[in-house]
Amino acid sequence: MTDAALPAGASAPDPSAAIKKRLAARYRAERRFRAYGIAAIAVAVAALLVLVGSIVSQAYSAFWTYELALDVTVDPERIPGDPSNPADIQRGDFGVMLQNALRGEFPDETRNARIRELLALSTRLNSATLGRRVADNPALIGQTIRFKMPISDEVDRYLKGQATGRDWVRLDAAPAVTPDADGETAALRLSPADAARIADAVGDAEPSVIVFSNGGAWRLSGPAAQTAEGEQLIAPGAPGVEDRALILSTPEADRRVSDAQIAWTETLRARGDVKAAFNTYLFANTDSREPELAGVFAALMGSIFTMLVTMVLAVPVGVATAIYLEEFAPKNRWTDLVEVNINNLAAVPSIVFGLLGLAVFINFLGMPRSAPLVGGLVLALMTLPVVIISGRAALKAVPPSIREAALAVGASRTQAVFGHVLPLAMPGIMTGSIIGLAQALGETAPLLMIGMVAFVADAPTGVTSPATVMPVQIFIWATSAERAFEARTAAAIIILLSLMILMNAAAIFLRRKFERRW
Amino acid sequence: MNDREPGGHAAPLTPPTPVVQTHDMHGHPLASLPVKVCTRDVDVFYGDKQALFGVSMDIPDCSVTAFIGPSGCGKSTFLRCINRMNDTIDIARVAGSIEIDGANIYDRGIDPVLLRARVGMVFQKPNPFPKSIYDNVAYGPKIHGLVSTKDETDAVVEDSLKRAGLWAEVADRLDAPGTGLSGGQQQRLVIARAIAVKPEVILMDEPCSALDPIATAKIEELIDELRENFCIIIVTHSMAQAARVSQKTAFFHLGKLVESGPTEEIFTNPRDERTQDYITGRFG
Numbered sequence: 001m002t003d004a005a006l007p008a009g010a011s012a013p014d015p016s017a018a019i020k021k022r023l024a025a026r027y028r029a030e031r032r033f034r035a036y037g038i039a040a041i042a043v044a045v046a047a048l049l050v051l052v053g054s055i056v057s058q059a060y061s062a063f064w065t066y067e068l069a070l071d072v073t074v075d076p077e078r079i080p081g082d083p084s085n086p087a088d089i090q091r092g093d094f095g096v097m098l099q100n101a102l103r104g105e106f107p108d109e110t111r112n113a114r115i116r117e118l119l120a121l122s123t124r125l126n127s128a129t130l131g132r133r134v135a136d137n138p139a140l141i142g143q144t145i146r147f148k149m150p151i152s153d154e155v156d157r158y159l160k161g162q163a164t165g166r167d168w169v170r171l172d173a174a175p176a177v178t179p180d181a182d183g184e185t186a187a188l189r190l191s192p193a194d195a196a197r198i199a200d201a202v203g204d205a206e207p208s209v210i211v212f213s214n215g216g217a218w219r220l221s222g223p224a225a226q227t228a229e230g231e232q233l234i235a236p237g238a239p240g241v242e243d244r245a246l247i248l249s250t251p252e253a254d255r256r257v258s259d260a261q262i263a264w265t266e267t268l269r270a271r272g273d274v275k276a277a278f279n280t281y282l283f284a285n286t287d288s289r290e291p292e293l294a295g296v297f298a299a300l301m302g303s304i305f306t307m308l309v310t311m312v313l314a315v316p317v318g319v320a321t322a323i324y325l326e327e328f329a330p331k332n333r334w335t336d337l338v339e340v341n342i343n344n345l346a347a348v349p350s351i352v353f354g355l356l357g358l359a360v361f362i363n364f365l366g367m368p369r370s371a372p373l374v375g376g377l378v379l380a381l382m383t384l385p386v387v388i389i390s391g392r393a394a395l396k397a398v399p400p401s402i403r404e405a406a407l408a409v410g411a412s413r414t415q416a417v418f419g420h421v422l423p424l425a426m427p428g429i430m431t432g433s434i435i436g437l438a439q440a441l442g443e444t445a446p447l448l449m450i451g452m453v454a455f456v457a458d459a460p461t462g463v464t465s466p467a468t469v470m471p472v473q474i475f476i477w478a479t480s481a482e483r484a485f486e487a488r489t490a491a492a493i494i495i496l497l498s499l500m501i502l503m504n505a506a507a508i509f510l511r512r513k514f515e516r517r518w
Numbered sequence: 519m520n521d522r523e524p525g526g527h528a529a530p531l532t533p534p535t536p537v538v539q540t541h542d543m544h545g546h547p548l549a550s551l552p553v554k555v556c557t558r559d560v561d562v563f564y565g566d567k568q569a570l571f572g573v574s575m576d577i578p579d580c581s582v583t584a585f586i587g588p589s590g591c592g593k594s595t596f597l598r599c600i601n602r603m604n605d606t607i608d609i610a611r612v613a614g615s616i617e618i619d620g621a622n623i624y625d626r627g628i629d630p631v632l633l634r635a636r637v638g639m640v641f642q643k644p645n646p647f648p649k650s651i652y653d654n655v656a657y658g659p660k661i662h663g664l665v666s667t668k669d670e671t672d673a674v675v676e677d678s679l680k681r682a683g684l685w686a687e688v689a690d691r692l693d694a695p696g697t698g699l700s701g702g703q704q705q706r707l708v709i710a711r712a713i714a715v716k717p718e719v720i721l722m723d724e725p726c727s728a729l730d731p732i733a734t735a736k737i738e739e740l741i742d743e744l745r746e747n748f749c750i751i752i753v754t755h756s757m758a759q760a761a762r763v764s765q766k767t768a769f770f771h772l773g774k775l776v777e778s779g780p781t782e783e784i785f786t787n788p789r790d791e792r793t794q795d796y797i798t799g800r801f802g
Contacts, residue, residue: 330608331608401641402648405645408603408634408639409712410632411631424648
């Protein structure tokens with residue numbers, strides 16, 4: 001190499017060696033940077049998986065529910081007034097019909113406290129659904145119909161295994177039952193093997209043990225032995241669970257569903273009256289104080305109406321503003337001021353927009369409280385800066401050569417912008433707008449200020465009817481006491497996330513459709 | 519002269535044919551061509567910075583005028599004054615007068631949109647619209663209302679593409695995107711787009727700097743053909759190109775017009791030392 005020309009023994013550093021050393025260091029730096037990047041992505045993906053995983057694991061049980069089906073006799077005597085008038089029919093006492101149907105399943109139960117427990121298997125609110133069904137079809141009056149309703153949320157949690165640990169022990173032989181005189185307790189004689197197996201399953205804990213046999217159910221009062229004392233929960237005779245013992249690891253006092261309710265539920269399940277089904281109530285129902293009846297329909301409609309108002313206001317105004325500021329406005333102190341203010345607006349906390357909405361739209365302009373119209377207006381104000389900023393960025397990204405090409409053939413400025421620049425900026429503008437709308441879709445704070453946090457029992461029918469929105473619904477459920485709302489909260493989050501994924505998918509679709517190369 | 523025929527008949531008086539000497543002895547045109555663009559004391563400012571200093575020159579019709587000079591000398595700025603493209607730059611300000619056919623284009627009554635229909639422009643980088651070849655050419659005539667029916671549009675598109683030497687290559691795929699053509703084809707498409715609006719002047723800002731030699735040769739050939747009908751002004755960095763295609767050359771340096779004259783003269787016998795230095799490659 002050229003180094004050969006150097007005098008031998010000269011201490012001149014070998015430049016190629018130095019370059020190689022440096023090069024190695026440069027490659028190392030690059031590898032390091034790539035490793036950091038991959039690590040960052042891995043952390044982000046892991047965090048996302050944990051987030052989605054935890055939500056899904058909480059939510060999945062809310063997407064199905066246990067339904068109780070009863071043969072309800074629609075008693076004409078309980079429907080006062082004109083049986084051809086739907087309004088009159090709905091005033092009928094369908095709650096009592098439902099109660100009678102439930103009591104009819106266990107006719108031997110006469111103790112008032114127990115009957116109250118039995119009736120708690122389904123909420124009285126189901127009578128409204130029954131009433132509507134009969135009102136829609138007055139021919140049902142006087143008939144016995146099969147009526148399905150969601151089972152009480154606590155029983156549902158028990159059936160899903162969330163209320164207590166359950167352990168079934170099959171009995172080899174039917175226990176000999178000797179009821180005492182009042183029918184409240186009985187002496188049970190179990191086979192030695194059965195007694196040993198139950199005792200084995202019970203262990204040291206002091207759980208509830210319910211023995212089922214011949215359609216009856218008894219709760220053991222003492223430890224499992226060959227001769228055991230049992231409290232009668234269900235009188236034998238009717239169809240039910242056959243020759244099994246149910247060991248419930250959580251003591252009765254520590255759960256919200258009683259041993260008797262469990263015995264009834266298991267008996268109803270054995271009769272085929274309790275079945276798991278897809279939770280349509282979650283989608284079709286509006287909010288309710290009973291978790292088993294609560295659904296997101298009203299909130300979903302509220303979100304859709306609110307988003308419509310936001311979209312109709314924020315997107316055209318925002319895009320028009322972006323076009324004007326970017327393409328037509330003179331660059332002077334005033335436009336600088338406008339620009340600075342728009343950038344500042346994008347950073348304003350969203351609750352401030354809520355305060356503004358309350359003060360201006362509701363208090364000053366007298367618009368209705370809790371209405372999607374006001375919510376949409378507030379969210380539109382919040383979304384506008386995002387739409388404007390992203391729109392301007394998209395317009396700026398269009399190569400100036402396109403603008404010049406149009407102007408050079410004699411297009412006016414408007415023709416150049418709307419005919420050539422805007423179509424090329426459209427994908428970017430739409431992406432920005434949809435990101436802004438998605439952000440608005442998940443916004444809670446400003447809507448709390450304008451009263452969209454109210455309990456809404458009816459789905460909104462327009463932009464002025466009272467409504468709430470998905471994130472607020474999630475907020476309401478998350479603060480509710482009933483345990484069953486926990487899963488429903490997670491389920492509502494999944495529904496909201498699906499809505500957002502849907503919106504983003506629409507954004508990508510539109511992007512692809514409008515994207516053009518230049 | 520022998521005006522009279524024998525016999526006393528008055529011969530019909532033939533009007534004296536104006537002696538338009540279009541070419542010198544080398545076949546190069548002389549300044550005797552009618553002046554199309556006439557500029558006087560044109561100053562251009564970008565904000566506080568002055569980019570052009572008192573440029574005055576006459577540009578003849580039906581010929582090619584080349585602007586040469588080192589980068590940043592103001593030749594493109596001057597070119598963009600002629601169709602008021604500088605109007606699109608907020609901070610740009612133009613002083614002095616630029617007359618086309620005797621009318622100052624910076625007068626109050628002149629609409630820059632109409633002006634740009636008369637003064638077409640071709641840019642350094644081919645910039646066809648992201649539309650079909652057909653739509654690229656038809657766009658100008660459509661917005662100016664030069665065509666009203668589909669047949670008329672078809673005729674204009676075909677004519678323009680033919681004159682731009684592109685018809686044979688694209689006739690069977692007029693619906694293909696203009697951006698899908700090669701660089702040289704794109705540049706000819708852009709020229710077709712410019713001539714479709716029937717301009718009087720065509721400005722070309724380094725039209726060949728992004729093209730290979732073969733495409734460049736085609737464009738130069740095209741420029742030479744178009745010269746018959748248009749006043750063409752071309753900015754170029756290639757002295758060889760200026761010598762090949764232009765009849766008149768103007769040399770700019772540091773925002774000033776150093777000298778202009780017949781191309782032959784500029785390249786063989788420049789009057790100014792700076793021109794001499796530039797064309798011999800001593801700076802630039």
